[in-house]
Amino acid sequence: MSELRQLQDRFAAALLAPGGDPGGLFRGAPDLMARRFALYRGNLTANWERALANAYPVIRTLVGEEFFRALAREYGRAVPLAEGDLNRFGHLLAGFLENFPPVSDYPYLPDMARLEWGLHQAHYALDTPILTPQTLAALGIEGLDGLRLALHGACTLVESPWDVLGIREAHAPTGAPWPADLARTSRALVCRPRWRAELVPLTAGELAVLRAIDQGETLGEALEQGCDADPDFDPAQALPRWLGAGAFKSVPNSQPHREPPHERDASS
Amino acid sequence: MTKRDLLLAATLAAVATMGGNLAQAAEAGKDKCYGIAKAGANDCANATGTHSCAGQNKTDNDANEWKYVAKGTCEGMGGKLTAAAKK
Numbered sequence: 313m314s315e316l317r318q319l320q321d322r323f324a325a326a327l328l329a330p331g332g333d334p335g336g337l338f339r340g341a342p343d344l345m346a347r348r349f350a351l352y353r354g355n356l357t358a359n360w361e362r363a364l365a366n367a368y369p370v371i372r373t374l375v376g377e378e379f380f381r382a383l384a385r386e387y388g389r390a391v392p393l394a395e396g397d398l399n400r401f402g403h404l405l406a407g408f409l410e411n412f413p414p415v416s417d418y419p420y421l422p423d424m425a426r427l428e429w430g431l432h433q434a435h436y437a438l439d440t441p442i443l444t445p446q447t448l449a450a451l452g453i454e455g456l457d458g459l460r461l462a463l464h465g466a467c468t469l470v471e472s473p474w475d476v477l478g479i480r481e482a483h484a485p486t487g488a489p490w491p492a493d494l495a496r497t498s499r500a501l502v503c504r505p506r507w508r509a510e511l512v513p514l515t516a517g518e519l520a521v522l523r524a525i526d527q528g529e530t531l532g533e534a535l536e537q538g539c540d541a542d543p544d545f546d547p548a549q550a551l552p553r554w555l556g557a558g559a560f561k562s563v564p565n566s567q568p569h570r571e572p573p574h575e576r577d578a579s580s
Numbered sequence: 581m582t583k584r585d586l587l588l589a590a591t592l593a594a595v596a597t598m599g600g601n602l603a604q605a606a607e608a609g610k611d612k613c614y615g616i617a618k619a620g621a622n623d624c625a626n627a628t629g630t631h632s633c634a635g636q637n638k639t640d641n642d643a644n645e646w647k648y649v650a651k652g653t654c655e656g657m658g659g660k661l662t663a664a665a666k667k
Contacts, residue, residue, distance in 0.1 A: 366618065379650045417654075436618075448592075453592055483653070532588055539583060548591070
């Protein structure tokens with residue numbers, strides 16, 4: 313067993329090393345073995361590239377096919393697959409791009425990757441029940457105040473100092489114009505109402521509320537933080553839009569988690 | 581009323597008037613989900629079966645050097661960025 317393990321390790325190391333050679337692992341003419349090994353590596357990197365391209369169509373257009381192919385290879389080497397599902401392969405690309413010198417001239421790329429990953433994972437997230445207005449309405453003011461919500465599994469919050477929303481639109485089939493100024497803040501909720509991954513643009517106040525909820529604050533506390541971040545924040549506008557977007561997980565029908573209003577202990 | 585009470589009251593009023601529209605809309609949407617499937621990256625064989633894996637006809641001798649030149653649309657937008665990029 314341990315000998316097999318050693319062989320596998322040698323094979324994998326040769327596969328990932330630049331110009332790596334498994335060195336006599338297989339019987340047969342050496343040049344034929346080298347060609348077959350190159351085929352095997354070709355399959356591996358082609359699968360990496362396809363998996364990344366599936367999740368990051370805009371990044372691919374931004375950097376070009378050739379660069380993207382090389383990027384997929386560098387990424388695959390730096391971040392070995394931890395699971396068999398190739399749809400999860402690209403989940404660390406944003407962090408990788410942040411520390412990847414060849415793209416340092418394009419500082420919006422990591423956030424663009426975050427946005428695209430949000431849309432990608434929204435597409436594959438489980439179809440779990442969403443929170444309905446009726447559930448909230450039944451809670452009354454006190455119930456709402458102490459309610460702790462969670463974002464639905466398909467939802468991600470996106471915030472960037474770059475106009476990643478505009479960049480994405482410029483690459484959409486509808487062909488919106490290029491953003492005139494890339495240094496424009498983007499705030500959005502990635503969601504998946506009616507089976508389609510979508511983006512709901514957010515104001516600073518709305519983002520503050522959703523972020524507080526995502527961090528486990530009660531709804532009352534989160535709303536107040538939103539109001540502090542943006543005096544124009546209006547829950548009467550925001551809540552219906554969020555619920556319509558399927559932003560939250562449904563809460564159990566049992567008695568909601570309650571705390572005495574305005575008397576929160578520090579343990580949360 | 582405190583600020584928080586006002587916010588919560590506005591929230592309650594908004595969700596109470598939403599009624600059942602949301603649930604109906606969500607259900608109706610479930611019928612209209614054709615043509616939105618994303619390609620599965622785990623697919624290996626092609627439909628005609630001429631080869632069994634995506635990269636089967638590609639060899640890769642994995643040269644160590646590759647050109648660090650992004651030839652995509654970044655170039656078109658990148659020019660506007662140079663000042664901002666130098667943080």
